[in-house]
Amino acid sequence: MTDSQTHATRHTVVVPNSINMVSLLGPGDEHLGLIEQAFDADVHVRGNRITLYGEPGEVALAERLLDELVTIIRTGQGVTGETVERVLAMLRAETTERPADVLSLNILSNRGRSIRPKTLNQKRYVDSIDKHTVTFGIGPAGTGKTYLAMAKAVQALQSKNVNRIILTRPAVEAGEHLGFLPGTLSEKIDPYLRPLYDALHDMIDPESIPKLMAAGTIEVAPLAYMRGRTLNDSFIILDEAQNTTPEQMKMFLTRLGFGSKIVVTGDITQTDLPGGVKSGLRIVEGILDGVEDISFNRLTSHDVVRHRLVGKIVAAYDEFDAERERIVEQRAAKDAGR
Numbered sequence: 001m002t003d004s005q006t007h008a009t010r011h012t013v014v015v016p017n018s019i020n021m022v023s024l025l026g027p028g029d030e031h032l033g034l035i036e037q038a039f040d041a042d043v044h045v046r047g048n049r050i051t052l053y054g055e056p057g058e059v060a061l062a063e064r065l066l067d068e069l070v071t072i073i074r075t076g077q078g079v080t081g082e083t084v085e086r087v088l089a090m091l092r093a094e095t096t097e098r099p100a101d102v103l104s105l106n107i108l109s110n111r112g113r114s115i116r117p118k119t120l121n122q123k124r125y126v127d128s129i130d131k132h133t134v135t136f137g138i139g140p141a142g143t144g145k146t147y148l149a150m151a152k153a154v155q156a157l158q159s160k161n162v163n164r165i166i167l168t169r170p171a172v173e174a175g176e177h178l179g180f181l182p183g184t185l186s187e188k189i190d191p192y193l194r195p196l197y198d199a200l201h202d203m204i205d206p207e208s209i210p211k212l213m214a215a216g217t218i219e220v221a222p223l224a225y226m227r228g229r230t231l232n233d234s235f236i237i238l239d240e241a242q243n244t245t246p247e248q249m250k251m252f253l254t255r256l257g258f259g260s261k262i263v264v265t266g267d268i269t270q271t272d273l274p275g276g277v278k279s280g281l282r283i284v285e286g287i288l289d290g291v292e293d294i295s296f297n298r299l300t301s302h303d304v305v306r307h308r309l310v311g312k313i314v315a316a317y318d319e320f321d322a323e324r325e326r327i328v329e330q331r332a333a334k335d336a337g338r
Contacts, residue, residue, distance in 0.1 A: 238265070
């Protein structure tokens with residue numbers, strides 16, 4: 001008998017009769033397969049009884065996973081393979097927050113679809129927006145920085161906490177020049193703002209958006225249009241903030257008026273500014289860190305909620321950049337020692 005077998009434990013989880021076992025175990029036992037792969041334990045199902053056998057720590061963690069999934073199902077949500085993996089990741093990270101609480105937080109519902117955080121960092125980011133006047137969300141593409149901020153903006157508008165939403169981006173070219181694009185200035189700028197319009201259509205009845213924009217309740221505009229204004233009773237989002245200069249960042253943050261909130265989002269690894277121009281987002285934390293009522297939140301490749309491959313791509317680039325920086329530092333140290 002091996003040492004692991006000597007210390008193995010057996011535990012049976014009885015799933016409440018109100019829980020559909022297919023919802024819990026997945027179509028074709030897809031979720032069950034994920035659970036079996038994730039734990040160093042044997043899993044056997046008979047009716048609504050799930051028997052776990054293996055190392056005590058693994059058995060206890062598997063039991064917690066099942067309990068979290070049951071709790072999520074009770075909220076009326078569907079459980080997917082992605083849900084199982086996200087709950088497991090949070091449990092492995094030994095966070096104080098319950099995964100079910102994170103994944104069940106409903107920010108906004110529209111046309112039968114609910115917008116919720118899908119990772120612990122996303123939940124903390126959303127909570128930070130509630131608690132602070134100015135919130136920074138910094139992280140790679142696909143982590144929900146802008147999408148969740150816009151959901152909170154629409155929520156604030158619907159609950160009448162603000163009178164309008166202002167969405168803005170710096171119109172910085174990424175390989176193209178505005179002057180080469182056809183059309184009027186408005187038509188040239190529109191492609192830079194299109195992602196904001198797309199997100200709006202997910203959250204608000206599309207037929208009502210033109211009316212809200214005509215009334216000034218929702219404004220989508222380039223960052224340059226913010227200069228000289230004081231924005232009261234507004235929820236203001238600056239997207240793609242890595243493409244602001246330090247002067248533009250200061251200009252934007254000082255637009256803050258009474259009764260307003262600001263959320264600044266960006267990815268400091270994807271700056272499109274001309275060579276030699278500093279990013280306002282890259283240096284702002286060093287300037288404002290410690291200032292009351294301002295919060296900085298970082299999201300990582302683990303928070304990517306697009307196609308699974310996107311997270312792997314982001315992680316691979318992070319690893320490549322870290323290795324490149326290490327080589328540069330080694331060369332600099334070697335040159336200094338000569």
